Every structure is written in structure tokens, then in C-alpha cells.
Amino acid sequence: MQHNRGGDPAVPTxxxxxxxxxxxxxxxxSARPDRLFEDPLAKAFVTAAGSPFEEIETHISDLDSIRTWFFxxxxxxxxxxxxxxLESCRAGCRQVVVLAxxxxxxxxxxxxxxxxRLFELDFPEVFAFKERVLASQRVKPACQRVIVEADLRGEWTAPLLQAGFRPGEPSAWLAExxxxxxxxxxxxxxxxxxxQLSTLDSQLAFEHMRREAQELMPFRLAADALAELGVSWRSSLENPNRWLSNHRWRGQVFDSANLGELYGRPVSSYGELAKGETDIxxxxxxVRESS
Ligand SMILES: C[S@@+](CC[C@H](N)C(=O)[O-])C[C@H]1O[C@@H](n2cnc3c(N)ncnc32)[C@H](O)[C@@H]1O
Incomplete structure (x- = not known):
């Protein structure tokens, strides 16, 4: 299903x-006094696009608890x-690739x-909207920012290389x-x-979900909510260390409970939704183990 919030053709769908x-x-x-980070531009995007949660709220009974968990x-x-x-760059890396x-x-x-140099990859429609909102905010990047229009299911390495990515230099990748x-x-x-584009000691970070967690009631509701927007979950990950070592990366694996402890944000706030299932x-x- 395609949506067109506010009738604006440039809003991502x-x-x-x-x-x-x-x-x-x-x-x-960003509005919380105990915030873990500050993103002063986030609100401008939501103001320009409208909240996707408003669009689905009439269809999903338990939307509030899903939204709280998600936030x-x-x-x-x-x-x-x-x-x-930041740690990767302070350790000397000068190329960052933010996928999607x-x-x-x-x-x-x-x-x-x-x-x-920070490369951002996503669909052209996303950048059409994003660049318009960023221009309205008159902001300047704090590094060299390069946008690369690409579909990550296809051949995205050529456009990245054309945009100036140097495969012979260390890189820090993010798939969030x-x-x-x-x-x-x-x-x-x-x-x-x-x-193929990563030198020895390049860095990678990502997140993913277990299949069993996707089948828990609250997350089934979340999946239903996304289906209202025409979005499906298409995969899960059971063993991140095995996946990484098959691809010659050495991983350090965390769950949200570990991060809750690390950042002093108690995981009990997820309790209502996931009923103690913190390792969702x-x-x-x-770190890349070979070039
Ligand atoms: C949940 S958002 C995450 C955005 C960002 N990483 C973040 O955490 O704020 C998912 C993003 O993936 C992008 N995306 C989904 N499938 C993609 C694909 N095949 N190629 C490129 N981008 C894709 C969407 O356009 C969307 O911007």
C-alpha cells in the first residue's frame, strides 16, 4: 500500500x-532531560512528513506500548x-559508510x-525529501558528507566507488x-x-532481531502495524557470531539489556511489552579479520 501523507509527493513511502x-x-x-544524544534536526523531518504512527493508530489497538518500546x-x-x-574515527578511520x-x-x-568523509546510501526518494528539509534548516555538515542514491539489494558498490569511497583505506560501516x-x-x-570493500581492521556495526522474538505477541503487533504502511520484516538472525565469522569479521555482540546497563537506561521500561524478553x-x- 502506498501512502502520501499530507499530499506531498516528496514524502518517503x-x-x-x-x-x-x-x-x-x-x-x-532529544526532548528528554536525560537524553542519550541530541538530534536537533529530527523534529523538522517529522513536521515535514507527518507521523507514521498517526497513520496506523486506528488499526492497532496496543500502539502506545509498541511506540514506547520502539522509542x-x-x-x-x-x-x-x-x-x-566516533571511536572508530578517533582510532584513525576517515571513511564512514551509513547504509540505508x-x-x-x-x-x-x-x-x-x-x-x-561520510557516505550515506539510500533510495533517491529518501534523499529528495531529506535534502529539501535539510536545506530549509540551513545546516552545514561537520564532516565531508556524500550522498549516494542506491538500492542495497542491487549493485551499490559501483556508485559508492564513483562517489569517492577508497577501498584501500580503513572504513567504518553502519547497517542500522x-x-x-x-x-x-x-x-x-x-x-x-x-x-570486498573493507581493509583489515575496518569496522562494522549493525542490529538485527531473532526469529523467536518476531513471533512474540508484541512484535507480531508491531509487524501488523508496519504492514499497514506496506512494510514487511523479511529476515531474522539467530547467530550473529557465526554469520560474521563466515564473512571474516570478528564480532562483539550486545543486546538491549546490555546497552540499558551501559547507558543507565533501565531495560525494565521494555518489560510491559516484551515480558522480560530482553534479548530480542x-x-x-x-572488526575485519582480513583484507
Ligand atoms: C528503519 S529506516 C532506518 C534509517 C536509518 N538507518 C536510521 O536508523 O535512522 C530504514 C531505511 O532503509 C532504507 N531502505 C530500505 N530498503 C532499502 C534498499 N533496498 N536500498 C536502500 N535503502 C533501503 C529505507 O529507505 C529507510 O530509509
Whole structure:
């Protein structure tokens, strides 16, 4: 089903609608006194696009608890990946690739060391909307930001190379909020292609969900809510370490309970929804073991 919130043809639709939901979570977190990060641009995207949650609320009875869980989870994962990218760059990496960047504003809001080039990949429709909103906010990136229009299910490495990515130099990759929307085969191909472009000691981070968790009632409701927007979950991940080592990466695997402890944001806030199931999925950092 295609939606066209507010009648604006430049608002992302289909799977790209999810980027607006994540921006909404970041806007909410940014307004909290105990925020884990600040994303001053997130609200402008939601104002321009409208909330996808409003669109589905008439269809989903338990939307509030799903939204609360999702916002809490996005807050933790955003901070975790912020820290990962900054640590990678402080350790010397100067190339960052944000796959399925959506309305990610890390290029603008993080304090990058000098010389960082950050590549954002997503569909052209997403950038049509994003660049328009960014222009209205008159903001400048804090690093060299390069947008690359690409479909991650296809041949995206050529446009990335054309955009100036240097495969002989270390890179830090991020796949946040994307693997669940691709099939297992597409994810395998994605990871193979990332590997082909990664030097020894390059870095990678991503998150994914277990199949069993997807079948828990609250997440079945979440999947129903997404279906209202024409979006499906297409894969799960049972063993991140095995997947990584098959592709020659060495991983460090966390779950949201670990991050709750790390950032002092108690995981009990997920309790109502997931009934103590904290290890619903994985948040992973990895290092390339060979070039
Ligand atoms: C849940 S959003 C996550 C956005 C961003 N990573 C974040 O966490 O804020 C999913 C994003 O994946 C993008 N996406 C989905 N399938 C894609 C594909 N095949 N190629 C490129 N981008 C894709 C969507 O356009 C959307 O921006």
C-alpha cells in the first residue's frame, strides 16, 4: 500500500516510511532531560512528513506500548552506534559508510575528527525529501558528507566507488534499521560486498532481531502495524557470531539489556511489552579479520 501523507509527493513511502518513525523516536529522545544524544534536526523531518504512527493508530489497538518500546530501543541503539562511529574515527578511520541512512543526521550532529568523509546510501526518494528539509534548516555538515542514491539489494558498490569511497583505506560501516527489511540472501550479499570493500581492521556495526522474538505477541503487533504502511520484516538472525565469522569479521555482540546497563537506561521500561524478553535481538560491532 502506498501512502502520501499530507499530499506531498516528496514524502518517503513504503519501507522508507520507517525512516520517519525513527526520526520521530530521535526527536522524542532529544526532548528528554536525560537524553542519550541530541538530534536537533529530527523534529523538522517529522513536521515535514507527518507521523507514521498517526497513520496506523486506528488499526492497532496496543500502539502506545509498541511506540514506547520502539522509542526506548531507538534511543539505545542510536547512542551505541554514535559511540561506535566516533571511536572508530578517533582510532584513525576517515571513511564512514551509513547504509540505508534514512533521516540519519550524524554527519551534522557528531563531533568528527578532521578529514572524515561520510557516505550515506539510500533510495533517491529518501534523499529528495531529506535534502529539501535539510536545506530549509540551513545546516552545514561537520564532516565531508556524500550522498549516494542506491538500492542495497542491487549493485551499490559501483556508485559508492564513483562517489569517492577508497577501498584501500580503513572504513567504518553502519547497517542500522535495515537488515530486517532485506531477505537472508540479500543480507549475505550485502555483507559479502561490504567485505570486498573493507581493509583489515575496518569496522562494522549493525542490529538485527531473532526469529523467536518476531513471533512474540508484541512484535507480531508491531509487524501488523508496519504492514499497514506496506512494510514487511523479511529476515531474522539467530547467530550473529557465526554469520560474521563466515564473512571474516570478528564480532562483539550486545543486546538491549546490555546497552540499558551501559547507558543507565533501565531495560525494565521494555518489560510491559516484551515480558522480560530482553534479548530480542542483537546489536553488533565487528572488526575485519582480513583484507
Ligand atoms: C528503519 S529506516 C532506518 C534509517 C536509518 N538507518 C536510521 O536508523 O535512522 C530504514 C531505511 O532503509 C532504507 N531502505 C530500505 N530498503 C532499502 C534498499 N533496498 N536500498 C536502500 N535503502 C533501503 C529505507 O529507505 C529507510 O530509509
Amino acid at each position: 513504503g519501507v522508507s516510511t520507517t525512516a520517519i518513525g525513527v526520526a520521530e523516536a530521535r526527536a522524542e529522545e 526506548d530501543y531507538v534511543a539505545l541503539r542510536t547512542r551505541f552506534f554514535d559511540d561506535y562511529l 541512512a534514512g533521516l540519519d543526521t550524524r554527519a551534522f550532529r557528531l563531533s568528527w575528527p578532521k578529514g572524515v 534499521g535495515i537488515l530486517i527489511y532485506l531477505t537472508e540472501e540479500e543480507n549475505d550479499q550485502l555483507l559479502s560486498r561490504i567485505g 535481538g542483537w546489536l553488533v560491532r565487528a
